[in-house]
Amino acid sequence: MLGHAPGLHVLATSQEPLALSGEVLEAVAPLAEREAMELFAERAAAAAGGFALDGGNSEAVALICRRLDGIPLALELAATRVRALGVHTLADRLHDRFRLLNQVRRDAPARQRTLRAMIDWSWELLSPPEQTLLRRLAVFVGGFTLESAESVCAGEGIATDDVLDLLSRLVDRSLVVVAHEGQAADRPRYRMLESVLAYGLERLEEAGEAEDVRHRHARHFTELAEHACELLHGHDQRYWLQRLDAESRNLRSALALEEAESLGLRLVNALSWYWFLRGRVGEALRRLEQVLARTPVAAGHTCGSARASARARRAAFALLSGVDVRPDEDFDGADVRSLWLLAYARCGFGNPRPGLREAAGLTDLEALGARFRALGDRWGEAALLSVRATRAVYQGDLVALRQHAEAAAALFREFGDRWGHLQSCEQLGVLPRSPGTTRRQHACTRTAYGTRRSSSCGPARPSGWPGWAGSRC
Secondary structure, three states: OOOOOOOOOOOOOOOOOOOOOOOOOOOOOOOOHHHHHHHHHHHHHHHOOOOOOOOOOHHHHHHHHHHOOOOHHHHHHHHOOHHHHHHHHHHHOHHHHHHHOOOOOOOOOHHHOOHHHHHHHHHHOOOHHHHHHHHHHOOOOOOEOHHHHHHHHOOOOOOHHHHHHHHHHHHHOOOOEEEOOOOOOOOOEEEOOHHHHHHHHHHHHHOOOHHHHHHHHHHHHHHHHHHHHHHOOOOOHHHHHHHHHHOHHHHHHHHOOOOOHHHHHHHHHHHHHHHHHOOOHHHHHHHHHHHHHOOOHHHHHHHHHHHHHHHHHHHHHHHHOOOOOOOOOOOOOOOHHHHHHHHHHHOOOOOOOOOHHHHHOOOOHHHHHHHHHHHOOHHHHHHHHHHHHHHHHHHOOHHHHHHHHHHHHHHHHHHOOHHHHHHHHHHHOOOOOOHHHHHHHHHHHHHHHOOOOOOOOOOOOOOOOOOOOOOOO
């Protein structure tokens, strides 16, 4: 018809594009929150006479609409439960949405009578590989990238090269949506509507794949965090902070997998510097304690260094949180950066108690420096110079302060590490004012901030603690 009638326009509704020349897609998005609340209130008033939105129930209604993704059918089914449950109990029970929203609408088509029937109908239209991908994608929390989908979902029926085409078809069917908000650079993210995600998790359990896919998910995000960990110390610091921000919920989900103790230790060690830069000291301390608690010491022989490093980092974050450290704690075998973090956290406390001094190597900065040099870790050398500069502040040694802070600033500037450069600027800022010092301070600050404020900050700490630059970004 289109080929023989150039002026003809056809308006067609479909679950997916028709893939015809000249087709212009108009996606029908879920209802916006205000529209969803109005529809829910209208249907609830019909089911429970006298219901109306007011200050006492609007928050619960908004939560219901968000949890149901603004899908009109789901909202109408939920509204029929208001008479028996009220909106607050209804909102509390949406974790079991398929049993809750099973009120049969007798005058509706079979595929629209319940929430499960609606998604069942879409599921049955998928090919087996598409069904496999959809149920495996349900393991992600808070969205995912194409690379993550390929890493976690490929295998056993799906080739890595096929994931892109399968994912595109799921997007076309509106079972997966492109989430434009919160992206890092130009990397697109995808997410599933909450009802589709809950359905996919059920299908994942039915297929007997849940345990394997969750382990793959945990391995993938552990490897991502380890890759990001080193890059958080250089020119790409801002980008990788944003990437890890976007994956925060996936990272927390991976940490919650109790069956993977060694992965948990790797993950908390890799994320510690990210937590520090974002000021999430309390979260870091909780996560480190949780992972160490579920990794028995008897099992530590298989991951002794990782466990010792996690203990050292836990001690550092405890100090940054204002909690003291046990003097007899053993950090033997910990990696040098975890010991550096502990030394950094201990700055300004005065003389460490015996036992803590030797265990953490807090006063033996030369030994830490030798380890950094042996590893060729120039960032570690710069970070150690920064600790020396901070100690010089507390000792009142302005000559040493200037020497160490300027050397650290030069190295951090070379690496492009904004956090380190701002550390050095703060240290130089306590020097007596002189024309030369002022010019150096201003140049240091301009170089660190550029035309934008830095996105990487240390944790909020009381005035006078080392490393606090005095402003949040």
